[in-house]
Amino acid sequence: MSDSRVINFGAGPSVLPDSVLQEAAKGLLNFNGTGIGIAEISHRSKEFVAFLAELEGQVRSQLEVPETHSILFTQGGATGQFSAIVLNLLARHRLLHPDLSNDERAMDYVVTGSWSKKAAEEARRLGGGQVNVAVDARPYSKDGKSFDNIPAHDTYTFSPNPALIYYCENETVDGVEFSNDASSPASFPFHLLPQNTLAPLVADYSSSFMSRPIPRLADHAIIYAGAQKNIGPAGLTILIVRKDCIVDVDAAAKLGAMPVPITMVYKTLADNNSLYNTPSVLAIYISGLVLKRSAELGGLKYYEEVNKRKAEKVYAAIKEGAEKGVYQAKVKEGSGSLMNVVFNVLGEGAEAKFLSGAEARGMQALKGHRSVGGIRASLYNAITEQQVDMLVAYMKEFLEQ
Ligand SMILES: Cc1ncc(COP(=O)(O)O)c(C=O)c1O
Numbered sequence: 001m002s003d004s005r006v007i008n009f010g011a012g013p014s015v016l017p018d019s020v021l022q023e024a025a026k027g028l029l030n031f032n033g034t035g036i037g038i039a040e041i042s043h044r045s046k047e048f049v050a051f052l053a054e055l056e057g058q059v060r061s062q063l064e065v066p067e068t069h070s071i072l073f074t075q076g077g078a079t080g081q082f083s084a085i086v087l088n089l090l091a092r093h094r095l096l097h098p099d100l101s102n103d104e105r106a107m108d109y110v111v112t113g114s115w116s117k118k119a120a121e122e123a124r125r126l127g128g129g130q131v132n133v134a135v136d137a138r139p140y141s142k143d144g145k146s147f148d149n150i151p152a153h154d155t156y157t158f159s160p161n162p163a164l165i166y167y168c169e170n171e172t173v174d175g176v177e178f179s180n181d182a183s184s185p186a187s188f189p190f191h192l193l194p195q196n197t198l199a200p201l202v203a204d205y206s207s208s209f210m211s212r213p214i215p216r217l218a219d220h221a222i223i224y225a226g227a228q229k230n231i232g233p234a235g236l237t238i239l240i241v242r243k244d245c246i247v248d249v250d251a252a253a254k255l256g257a258m259p260v261p262i263t264m265v266y267k268t269l270a271d272n273n274s275l276y277n278t279p280s281v282l283a284i285y286i287s288g289l290v291l292k293r294s295a296e297l298g299g300l301k302y303y304e305e306v307n308k309r310k311a312e313k314v315y316a317a318i319k320e321g322a323e324k325g326v327y328q329a330k331v332k333e334g335s336g337s338l339m340n341v342v343f344n345v346l347g348e349g350a351e352a353k354f355l356s357g358a359e360a361r362g363m364q365a366l367k368g369h370r371s372v373g374g375i376r377a378s379l380y381n382a383i384t385e386q387q388v389d390m391l392v393a394y395m396k397e398f399l400e401q
Contacts, residue, residue, distance in 0.1 A: 007387045010365030011172050011340055012207065013228040015382040020289045027285055038285045043278050051288055052274065058291035062210065062299045065240055066218050072239040072266060073274040073284065078115075078206045078226040081237060082122040084264035085164060085222060089200050090128045091252035091260060092245055093163035098255045105129035106159035110188075112137045112178075113147040113171025114371060115204060120166070128258050129163050137176070142332070146372075147174040149332040150186035158192055164200045164221070165193065170208035172229070173369040175331050175342035175376065177208065180215045186334045190216050198244055208339050209238065210294065211381055212304035221245045229339070230381045232287030235280035239266070246270045294381065303381050310379045310388040311338040317395040318343045326350070326399050330374055344374045345398075351375065354398055361394055 008015040024038075031038040032047050041048055056071045065071060074080070086107065093105055107129045109120035124131045135156045141148045158165060167188060170177040179186040193199045200221040205214065209225035217223065221242045228234035246267050249260040262268055268276050294303065315336060321327030321343075328344040331337070345354045354375065358366050368374035377391060 006362045006364045007383070007390065008365050009363060009377045009379075009383065009391070011229070011369070011376060011378045012226070013234050014230075014378055014380050016232070016286065016290065017293060017382045020286065020293055023289055024286050027289075028282075031285070039282050041281070043275060043281055048281065049273075049275070052279075052284060055284060055288040055291065058288065058295060059210075059238060059240075062291065062295060063214060063217060063240070068218065069240050069242050070246060070270050072241060072269040073279055074237045074239065074263070074269055075235060075280050076263070077234070077237055078204060078224065079118075079122075080264070081204070081224045081239070082119045083126060084260075084266070085119075085166070085202050085224075086123045086126050086128070087258055087260040087264060088247065088249060088266050089164040089202070089221070089245065091249040091257045092200070092247045093129070094252040094255050094257035095247055097161070102128055103130055106132045106162040108132050108134040108158050108162045108165040110134050110156065110165075110167035112150060113168060113174035113176050114369075115171055115173065115206070116166065116168040117147075119168070119204065123166075126258070132157075132159050132162070134158050134165070146330075147171060147176055148330060148335070150176060150178055150335040152185055153189040153192065156189055156192055158194065160194060161197075162194070162200065164202050166202045166204075168204040168206075169214075170205070170337050170339055172207040172337075172340050172378075173372060173376075175337045175340045176335050177337035177339070179334065180212060182215065184334065188215070190219060193219075198242065200245065207378075207380075208337075210291065210300065210303070211307050211339060213300045227283055227287050229378075231290045233283045236283035236287055238287075239269075241266055241270070290382075306385055307338050307379065307381070310383065310385055311336070311341060313388055313392050314341045314377055314379065314395075317392045321395065321399050324399055327395070330372075339379060341377045341379060342368055342372070342374055357398060358391075358394060361390070363391060363394065 027038045107123050111117050135151050137151050140151045178188045202222045205225045207229045210230050223240040225238050227236040249265050253259045318327045318329050330342040345351045368376040
């Protein structure tokens with residue numbers, strides 16, 4: 001047993017900055033000079049309410065969230081939102097179009113990886129509308145069955161008046177990410193969305209939230225993220241919701257929409273400043289400390305540059321290894337994630353050897369997700385460029401062996 005910290009390349013829960021954890025340790029004993037620890041203080045105390053408002057302010061200012069959108073905090077993880085989004089947006093659609101049958105309520109899902117696939121499955125399970133897969137990336141993959149690409153814009157088919165349009169910006173398991181460069185073929189096709197209407201566009205940003213600015217943020221109905229990748233511990237889910245999507249779900253239920261469990265109702269969260277019931281106080285605290293630190297470092301512009309450099313270094317090492325027949329990129333060029341870089345180590349027993357060599361050098365959690373195998377290096381904000389340099393040095397050293 002060691003008491004020193006390893007380099008944790010895990011996909012989530014994932015590494016947090018040492019300085020934040022040290023400050024949080026003090027807050028566990030005495031939160032902001034109250035004499036009460038953060039895990040013990042009332043969520044209705046003026047000190048905690050002020051802290052929550054500060055966290056909201058950090059998200060709003062760093063992401064430049066306009067006043068058209070509310071910022072809400074909840075629990076239940078991103079998976080909770082797979083359900084909450086469907087229920088709230090079907091209620092909105094019902095209020096806007098009370099006379100349509102459920103078969104006429106389309107829910108468009110862009111399926112580019114395991115998480116958007118799961119979200120679409122949940123929408124199908126809940127019912128209340130028809131799931132339309134606007135595009136499935138697998139037929140466009142190298143082997144015809146893997147999530148290894150962002151499909152070309154001309155492959156998408158959106159419904160004319162959907163209740164929601166859903167995509168996952170960064171697929172944590174498969175390492176596939178939409179480009180934030182509008183001119184890239186791997187960007188999200190915003191120009192294909194239904195025009196002249198407030199499109200109910202939803203994005204799962206769980207594994208890239210606060211790692212760089214969000215393109216066309218104001219054009220989204222809902223952006224959401226679980227905290228446990230870039231900003232804090234598990235237990236906190238952050239939502240950015242356009243105000244027209246915060247609707248009276250009970251009025252919709254009277255018109256035939258599905259009832260919505262109270263903790264999932266966006267209006268309940270909004271009307272109560274995210275304090276309808278006890279929130280995940282500790283996760284909020286640590287996330288607030290992380291975002292304060294990130295503002296001090298230069299905010300999203302700073303992280304965008306560093307994160308790009310970090311990922312480019314790892315992709316370059318994979319390329320070098322591919323030329324030598326040792327590594328194999330799993331994702332098509334241009335569709336690769338900056339946050340979760342995935343690749344194979346070729347040859348009998350080579351992957352296990354790579355992983356044990358990494359562990360011996362203090363680098364852990366590099367094993368790919370159990371559903372896809374291979375190696376996955378998660379390069380979230382708290383992974384420093386120096387730590388990435390150590391990984392790259394090891395990847396090169398491995399090539400020489
Ligand atoms: C992109 C994405 N969406 C959804 C989820 C599910 O999140 P949770 O475990 O918080 O429900 C994850 C978890 O890793 C994820 O990476």
